Amino acid sequence: MSMISMRNVSKWYGPQFQVLKDCSVEVEKGEVIVVCGPSGSGKSTLIKTVNALETIQNGEIVVDGVTVNASKTNLPKLRARVGMVFQHFELFPHLSIIQNLCLGQEKVLGRGHDEAVAKAEALLKRVGLSAHAQKFPGQLSGGQQQRVAIARALVMDPVCMLFDEPTSALDPEMITEVLDVMVELAREGMTMMVVTHEMGFARKVAHRVVFMDQGEIVEDALKEDFFGTPRSERARNFLSKILSH
Amino acid sequence: MAAGSRGVNYHWNWGILLEPSPDGQGTYLDMLLGGLRWTIVTALCAWVVALVFGSAIGVLRTLQSRTAQWVAGAYVELFRNIPLLVQLFLWFFVVPELLPREWGIWIKQLRYGAFYTAVVAIGLYMSSRVATQVSAGISALPKGQRMAGTAIGLTPAQTYRYILLPMAYRIVLPPLTSEFLNTIKNTSVALTIGLMELTGAARSMQEFSFQVFEAFTAATVIYLLLNAIVTFGMRALERRLAVPGFNAAR
Numbered sequence: 505m506s507m508i509s510m511r512n513v514s515k516w517y518g519p520q521f522q523v524l525k526d527c528s529v530e531v532e533k534g535e536v537i538v539v540c541g542p543s544g545s546g547k548s549t550l551i552k553t554v555n556a557l558e559t560i561q562n563g564e565i566v567v568d569g570v571t572v573n574a575s576k577t578n579l580p581k582l583r584a585r586v587g588m589v590f591q592h593f594e595l596f597p598h599l600s601i602i603q604n605l606c607l608g609q610e611k612v613l614g615r616g617h618d619e620a621v622a623k624a625e626a627l628l629k630r631v632g633l634s635a636h637a638q639k640f641p642g643q644l645s646g647g648q649q650q651r652v653a654i655a656r657a658l659v660m661d662p663v664c665m666l667f668d669e670p671t672s673a674l675d676p677e678m679i680t681e682v683l684d685v686m687v688e689l690a691r692e693g694m695t696m697m698v699v700t701h702e703m704g705f706a707r708k709v710a711h712r713v714v715f716m717d718q719g720e721i722v723e724d725a726l727k728e729d730f731f732g733t734p735r736s737e738r739a740r741n742f743l744s745k746i747l748s749h
Numbered sequence: 750m751a752a753g754s755r756g757v758n759y760h761w762n763w764g765i766l767l768e769p770s771p772d773g774q775g776t777y778l779d780m781l782l783g784g785l786r787w788t789i790v791t792a793l794c795a796w797v798v799a800l801v802f803g804s805a806i807g808v809l810r811t812l813q814s815r816t817a818q819w820v821a822g823a824y825v826e827l828f829r830n831i832p833l834l835v836q837l838f839l840w841f842f843v844v845p846e847l848l849p850r851e852w853g854i855w856i857k858q859l860r861y862g863a864f865y866t867a868v869v870a871i872g873l874y875m876s877s878r879v880a881t882q883v884s885a886g887i888s889a890l891p892k893g894q895r896m897a898g899t900a901i902g903l904t905p906a907q908t909y910r911y912i913l914l915p916m917a918y919r920i921v922l923p924p925l926t927s928e929f930l931n932t933i934k935n936t937s938v939a940l941t942i943g944l945m946e947l948t949g950a951a952r953s954m955q956e957f958s959f960q961v962f963e964a965f966t967a968a969t970v971i972y973l974l975l976n977a978i979v980t981f982g983m984r985a986l987e988r989r990l991a992v993p994g995f996n997a998a999r
């Protein structure tokens with residue numbers, strides 16, 4: 505059984521504009537999927553439907569056996585099991601780093617404060633930021649903030665992780681430190697769905713690459729096939745553009 | 750107060766403040782300080798009403814639901830656009846008549862009826878202004894903040910409680926300070942329904958003693974001091990709540 509299963513997912517904004525067109529993706533447990541495609545192709549929308557930050561009008565999404573778009577699904581409970589990392593970090597600015605990592609554990613999972621702090625400290629150590637536990641997000645660099653954001657998702661013990669362009673708001677010298685954390689996570693067997701244009705990351709750890717254009721999944725191929733011989737014209741064009749930079 | 754003609758011959762007498770007032774409760778100064786006490790209590794209670802209702806309506810304005818937005822919008826327009834004095838009279842003279850007879854009678858016999866009415870009227874009037882500020886504060890936050898809260902599994906109520914409102918209040922603390930000062934100033938309209946707050950006390954001192962300049966100069970100085978204390982306190986609160994490394998003008 506797949507960890508994430510999206511079958512014939514369609515979504516419209518208003519009556520006219522179809523942002524997702526009959527999209528189907530299967531992500532097995534432990535698999536790393538990279539989603540890429542031109543700006544406005546619907547990558548963010550697709551990934552946000554997985555934890556129901558965006559609703560869908562057609563199709564079915566099942567995460568770890570739970571149907572996301574069923575009316576009786578307890579969405580907060582489901583979301584707590586799906587980690588999400590955003591382009592602009594979205595740490596909570598008025599909370600210290602340690603508080604950022606404890607909020608969900610205490611309010612959603614009902615963990616005690618000491619247990620939450622211990623878990624938070626362990627994850628901070630893992631992303632190499634133990635020294636910054638008492639600081640506030642505004643006092644950290646972008647790369648550090650994004651590593652905290654990854655830790656904030658991991659403290660919830662997620663069954664899978666979603667990344668929406670996690671490095672595209674970062675200065676070039678900070679991209680590596682974030683990618684390193686993600687590579688390590690992938691190697692440990694985390695199921696990951698990653699929207700990114702970092703093809704180096706895709707080459708290193710992705711199992712499959714999904715290419716989107718205009719709301720459609722144009723290509724869903726093994727990494728080797730995608731980089732070796734992309735079947736569609738659109739994927740070839742896209743690849744030649746981003747690889748030439 | 751034709752100060753031009755009378756002012757020349759006006760007999761200043763600051764000693765009047767320490768003379769006994771005809772209400773038998775002490776000096777004229779005591780009378781003014783008694784008024785100050787009513788001003789403070791009324792302003793504080795009205796401010797609590799304004800904060801509670803204003804925050805609730807401000808949150809409603811930022812929900813997805815069209816109905817919620819419409820209800821909140823109508824509330825704000827209603828309470829903001831009717832003059833405060835008219836609202837005060839409506840609550841004091843009209844509302845008791847519209848209620849069932851026994852309730853109306855009960856209300857009219859309340860010992861501190863003018864005070865309660867002033868708290869409700871000024872509190873609700875100010876709540877429309879607080880609501881506008883609170884919803885502006887929430888809207889000023891990056892859209893991803895709500896998403897990040899939702900994504901870790903917080904319910905909408907928890908997202909407001911732990912993420913959106915704490916930042917929104919910080920952002921709008923300076924305008925909320927001036928709304929609090931407005932609340933204090935607005936308590937003076939309550940003299941029209943017989944509340945002996947500071948302005949009311951100054952006027953009755955003037956009526957008994959004929960020392961109009963002393964009465965209103967003293968009241969003015971007390972208002973200025975009160976506002977200075979509030980402003981000072983709110984600045985201290987702003988500093989205390991400042992978020993390290995967070996630039997509000999982001």
Ligand SMILES: Nc1ncnc2c1ncn2[C@@H]1O[C@H](COP(=O)(O)OP(=O)(O)OP(=O)(O)O)[C@@H](O)[C@H]1O
Pocket residue numbers: 517523541542543544545546547548549550
């Ligand atoms: N709330 C909305 N209402 C209407 N249209 C929207 C809304 N959100 C996104 N869109 C449109 O849907 C399309 C897909 O948006 P999406 O953010 O998923 O693209 P993307 O592939 O993530 O692009 P980018 O690389 O720029 O992040 C875009 O054309 C966008 O303008």
Ligand SMILES: [Mg+2]
Pocket residue numbers: 547548549668669
């Ligand atoms: Mg996007």
